[in-house]
Amino acid sequence: MCQVDEDYQDGLERAEVPSVSKKCVKCKEASAAVVIRAGDTYCRGCFKEYFIHKFRAMLGKNRIIFPGEKVLLAVSGGPSSCSMLSQVQEGLSQNAHKKLRFLPGIVYIDEGGAVGQSVEERQRTVAELQAVFKATGFPFHMVPLEEVLDLPSSVVVMAPSPSEPPASAYKAAVDHFIQSDSSGCLTPQYQEQTLLPEVQESRTQVLQQLIGSAKTLTARQDLLNTLRQHLLVHTARTKGYSKLMLGDNCTRLAVKLLTSLSLGRGAQLAQDTGFSDSRYGDIILVRPMRDYSAKEIAYYNYMFNVTSVFIPSLDTKTTDKASIQRLTESFVTKLQADFPSTVSTIYRTSEKLQTACRSSCTADHPDRCLLCMCALDTAVENASAFQATLTSEQLSQSKSLGATRTEIPRQIRAPVEQCCSSGGGEDCGRAETGGDCCSSAKEPETIDLKSLLCYSCQLTIKDMASVEHLPQYILSEAQKRQRRYQMREEISEFLLDDGDEGD
Amino acid sequence: MPVLCSSCAEKRAVLKRPKTGHSLCKECFFWAFEEEVHQTIVAAKLFKPGETVGIAASGGKDSTVLAHVMKVLNERYSYGLELMLLSVDEGITGYRDDSLETVKRNQQQYELPLKIVSYEELYGWTMDAIVKQVGLKNNCTFCGVFRRQALDRGAIMLKVDKICTGHNADDVAETVLMNVLRGDIARLRRCTAISTASEGEGVVPRCKPLKYAYEKEIVLYAYFKKLDYFSTECIYSPNAYRGYARTFLKDLESVRPSSIMDIIHSGENLSVREGVKMPVQGTCNRCGYISSQALCKSCVLLEGLNRGLPKLGIGKHHRLHDKILSQQPLTEKEERKLKSVDF
Numbered sequence: 001m002c003q004v005d006e007d008y009q010d011g012l013e014r015a016e017v018p019s020v021s022k023k024c025v026k027c028k029e030a031s032a033a034v035v036i037r038a039g040d041t042y043c044r045g046c047f048k049e050y051f052i053h054k055f056r057a058m059l060g061k062n063r064i065i066f067p068g069e070k071v072l073l074a075v076s077g078g079p080s081s082c083s084m085l086s087q088v089q090e091g092l093s094q095n096a097h098k099k100l101r102f103l104p105g106i107v108y109i110d111e112g113g114a115v116g117q118s119v120e121e122r123q124r125t126v127a128e129l130q131a132v133f134k135a136t137g138f139p140f141h142m143v144p145l146e147e148v149l150d151l152p153s154s155v156v157v158m159a160p161s162p163s164e165p166p167a168s169a170y171k172a173a174v175d176h177f178i179q180s181d182s183s184g185c186l187t188p189q190y191q192e193q194t195l196l197p198e199v200q201e202s203r204t205q206v207l208q209q210l211i212g213s214a215k216t217l218t219a220r221q222d223l224l225n226t227l228r229q230h231l232l233v234h235t236a237r238t239k240g241y242s243k244l245m246l247g248d249n250c251t252r253l254a255v256k257l258l259t260s261l262s263l264g265r266g267a268q269l270a271q272d273t274g275f276s277d278s279r280y281g282d283i284i285l286v287r288p289m290r291d292y293s294a295k296e297i298a299y300y301n302y303m304f305n306v307t308s309v310f311i312p313s314l315d316t317k318t319t320d321k322a323s324i325q326r327l328t329e330s331f332v333t334k335l336q337a338d339f340p341s342t343v344s345t346i347y348r349t350s351e352k353l354q355t356a357c358r359s360s361c362t363a364d365h366p367d368r369c370l371l372c373m374c375a376l377d378t379a380v381e382n383a384s385a386f387q388a389t390l391t392s393e394q395l396s397q398s399k400s401l402g403a404t405r406t407e408i409p410r411q412i413r414a415p416v417e418q419c420c421s422s423g424g425g426e427d428c429g430r431a432e433t434g435g436d437c438c439s440s441a442k443e444p445e446t447i448d449l450k451s452l453l454c455y456s457c458q459l460t461i462k463d464m465a466s467v468e469h470l471p472q473y474i475l476s477e478a479q480k481r482q483r484r485y486q487m488r489e490e491i492s493e494f495l496l497d498d499g500d501e502g503d
Numbered sequence: 504m505p506v507l508c509s510s511c512a513e514k515r516a517v518l519k520r521p522k523t524g525h526s527l528c529k530e531c532f533f534w535a536f537e538e539e540v541h542q543t544i545v546a547a548k549l550f551k552p553g554e555t556v557g558i559a560a561s562g563g564k565d566s567t568v569l570a571h572v573m574k575v576l577n578e579r580y581s582y583g584l585e586l587m588l589l590s591v592d593e594g595i596t597g598y599r600d601d602s603l604e605t606v607k608r609n610q611q612q613y614e615l616p617l618k619i620v621s622y623e624e625l626y627g628w629t630m631d632a633i634v635k636q637v638g639l640k641n642n643c644t645f646c647g648v649f650r651r652q653a654l655d656r657g658a659i660m661l662k663v664d665k666i667c668t669g670h671n672a673d674d675v676a677e678t679v680l681m682n683v684l685r686g687d688i689a690r691l692r693r694c695t696a697i698s699t700a701s702e703g704e705g706v707v708p709r710c711k712p713l714k715y716a717y718e719k720e721i722v723l724y725a726y727f728k729k730l731d732y733f734s735t736e737c738i739y740s741p742n743a744y745r746g747y748a749r750t751f752l753k754d755l756e757s758v759r760p761s762s763i764m765d766i767i768h769s770g771e772n773l774s775v776r777e778g779v780k781m782p783v784q785g786t787c788n789r790c791g792y793i794s795s796q797a798l799c800k801s802c803v804l805l806e807g808l809n810r811g812l813p814k815l816g817i818g819k820h821h822r823l824h825d826k827i828l829s830q831q832p833l834t835e836k837e838e839r840k841l842k843s844v845d846f
Contacts, residue, residue, distance in 0.1 A: 216758075216759070218758065218759055257683070258680075258683065260769070261679070261680075261683060261766060261769045261770075262755050262762055262765060262766055262769075263765060263769075264764075264765035264766070264768045264769050265769060266766075266768060266769025266770055266771070266772040266773045267769075267772035267773070267774075269769070269773065270776070320754075321754060321757065321758055322758075323758065324755060324758050324759055324762065327751075327754055327755060327758055328751075331747075331751045331754075335684075335747060339744075342684065345684065345685065345686040346683060346684065346686070348686050349683050349686045349688060349691070351776075352688045352775055352776055352779045353688075353773060353774070353775060353776060354774055354775065354776040354777070377768075377772050380771070380772075381546075382546035382547075383543065383546040383547030383548075383697060384768070384771055385715060385764045385765075385767040385768040385771055386768055387546065388539065388542070388543060388715035388764065389522075389715075389761070389764050391538075391539055391542050392520075392522050392523050392535070392539055392715075393523055393525075395510070395534075395535040395538055395539060396509060396510055396520055396523045396525035396527060396531075396535055397509060397510060397525070398509060398510060398511075398512055455765075455768055456765070459759075459761065459765065
């Protein structure tokens with residue numbers, strides 16, 4: 001997740017050469033140790049102060065995390081999330097200047113199964129991270145990605161958010177916290193540790209089948225992101241956390257913004273890259289590292305010995321054009337080298353955006369994407385890129401209904417009665433889709449996933465050979481929603497207000 | 504084994520559509536391409552019967568295909584439009600003079616009236632002369648700003664109700680990327696609109712009927728229709744930074760062909776946060792053209808050229824606008840900053 005700074009290793013040496021003669025721009029006394037941007041030289045002490053202040057300022061400015069709240073830190077092992085962990089540790093220490101007042105916990109998702117690591121490799125990584133986590137004294141949870149296969153459907157349902165607290169509530173909560181002598185409850189009372197459970201090999205295989213059913217790396221990465229987020233949210237919910245802290249840094253977010261844009265996620269850009277993301281309702285995703293560049297983090301980790309662990313991901317050791325995510329990352333990194341303001345400009349663009357459909361407070365799930373939980377962006381006017389694409393597909397296909405050929409875009413359907421529903425039984429024999437076409441008949445009902453997904457998740461599913469490997473919680477929720485749609489259609493003439501779901 | 508057309512299932516397919524991946528025969532491709540442009544025009548309600556429409560024609564592939572398709576569709580679906588060709592002569596020897604020859608041939612082939620407006624008659628400067636003063640850096644700024652206004656002036660001379668331009672899907676997606684890379688939120692919001700709202704005096708509404716047509720399909724269409732078009736890059740080198748966005752887009756397309764449409768979809772669904780400062784549209788104090796500043800960009804650029812300070816319009820010198828308007832002399836320091844540096 002956060003291996004971006006690998007390129008900066010040699011940058012370290014280069015940057016330090018010219019700075020030897022210079023003084024720190026902050027204290028103007030000590031000689032400079034780092035050059036953050038052109039002309040900004042900092043000495044060791046001032047750099048540390050600047051770095052720490054930035055973290056507190058980000059949390060202080062946004063006032064989203066209340067004192068005494070349980071916050072789950074998603075640590076991937078990469079430099080950025082490890083740096084976040086060290087900042088939280090620093091902020092909670094007894095001598096901290098502006099002490100943080102929340103109760104942290106750590107979650108690590110072991111994705112080794114999806115990436116194809118051996119059991120030994122996975123164990124080694126987990127052991128390494130476990131040592132880091134233990135040293136913090138925070139409760140931590142090691143969760144294998146395989147557990148995503150057994151999630152409940154409630155994960156993809158937006159939970160009602162606790163009523164929005166008024167602006168004054170934050171101050172009141174702080175006052176209250178300070179009065180009720182807080183020193184006792186700051187140190188975690190218990191040491192909850194969930195060590196990595198033994199993962200059955202068969203489960204890993206099922207997971208690999210699921211990831212492998214996506215034919216392109218772009219779709220595989222997108223799918224993995226979705227699954228990871230579901231598992232993170234589920235872990236936060238079951239362990240009683242209300243905030244989930246992600247380690248996305250500025251560089252990462254610039255890449256993510258451009259990637260999301262290229263994947264058709266324009267409507268969700270603000271949620272994908274903003275400071276907070278409330279798409280799950282009860283669990284709020286927070287990105288406190290979004291002001292740091294990957295370079296700053298690399299400097300800090302290097303100078304103050306923050307350990308991070310190298311974790312391979314799906315696009316490790318692939319070419320630039322292996323996937324859209326990978327291509328965008330290399331594009332931004334290269335452009336940043338020529339034009340140093342690239343990342344910050346893209347990042348500032350993201351600050352000016354907002355989600356198209358304001359999330360309504362009601363748990364109005366039928367209008368949210370089954371996978372990414374964002375408001376559906378497919379109900380668009382006639383003159384739109386979405387409609388134009390549909391028109392193109394229609395016009396390029398046979399006008400006569402019976403003759404189906406391999407060129408027809410794969411119907412996005414669950415593994416049920418595919419052949420009979422797509423008009424004409426003769427295509428059962430098609431070699432290409434024969435697999436998912438006839439292997440089915442487990443359930444009598446046809447699920448049309450397409451109508452339940454946002455534009456971009458439709459693209460991902462389109463890139464999958466079949467959806468039968470999708471975890472059960474997704475398929476059963478899809479069925480449930482489908483049934484509700486049908487029901488609504490049946491009673492539609494009696495409903496007075498078309499827009500009101502009424503549940 | 505020959506591949507059969509996926510649409511008519513009778514003839515041999517001769518091409519694979521870059522947009523959808525379907526294999527089509529020539530006739531079915533023509534039909535699909537034209538039909539899609541028609542759908543776009545109808546869905547976005549671009550024209551009303553009886554309107555006079557100026558087609559911005561450069562002689563390049565996009566505008567040649569646009570002129571051809573507009574003529575075909577106007578007849579096939581009885582739009583009731585009066586079509587005209589409108590060209591701008593920037594005065595670039597060895598480039599525009601050749602491409603204008605193509606436009607003149609198109610005029611005869613399609614039997615459409617043609618109007619050419621030139622930078623020289625409008626501004627007193629040809630691009631050749633501008634490049635001589637400005638150099639090869641930033642000259643595209645002059646050309647782009649002047650062309651926008653030149654088209655409007657030509658449209659007013661011709662008394663057309665609307666202008667349509669040959670911008671294709673690739674152009675729109677590229678512009679979305681560019682505006683993100685430049686952090687230009689105001690343009691980011693506007694750039695995916697298929698037509699500009701009528702913005703008042705002196706500005707003719709514009710639209711992009713080829714907004715959802717892939718550049719590659721436009722070339723295919725022109726190729727199989729054997730259309731007469733001019734394909735040379737401008738001799739005054741294209742904008743370097745845009746080149747990065749273009750290469751990136753082509754790479755994206757090669758990874759996932761739908762990327763171009765996906766980016767346009769993203770652009771169409773973006774929304775800007777409340778409270779973000781947006782430029783306010785006003786009019787230029789000198790020429791009355793739309794402008795967000797006291798002086799419109801082309802007046803500032805022109806002033807710079809005429810005073811021998813070409814950098815006046817490059818970068819931000821809003822504070823100097825009042826001085827220019829009241830015809831006050833600039834200080835020596837200001838002058839030195841705005842002179843072109845060529846050594």
